[in-house]
Amino acid sequence: MNYKKSLEYLEKTLSELQEENKQTPIIVEGDKDIDALRRLEIKGVIITINTGVSIIDFCDKVASECRRVIILTDWDRKGGFLCYMIKKNLEGRVSCDTRFREVFAKYSMIRTVEGLPSWIETLKAKVRN
Secondary structure, three states, rough: OHHHHHHHHHHHHHHHHHHHHHHEEEEEOOOHHHHHHHOOOOOEEEOOOOOOOOHHHHHHHHHOOEEEEEOOOOOOHHHHHHHHHHHHHHHOOOOOOOOOHHHHHHHHOOOOOOOOHHHHHHHHHHHHH
């Protein structure tokens, strides 16, 4: 793995995510994901799936409030299933952007949103050395 290239691409993607999030809410799995994104200077609206309601009810609420969302569930099996279910339930009502999730999955050796800040710090240390 080329650490420098990965770091550059992740930082570029984070910058794009910061810009997109000014207008588009991000959907994550839980509070730890929100905390991680805040540490990465993501300052816009972030919505957590884990609110105690079903995916269908969650999606109905999102559809009533949003025209476009960024889905940033973890890139493990559970996160992939959640991403699929959210997209399926919002289909035709809300535009769903999953490209950030795909980039983070490809350019990091972690599988969760909450691990992104420490992974980026690890990459920065590897590049410095």
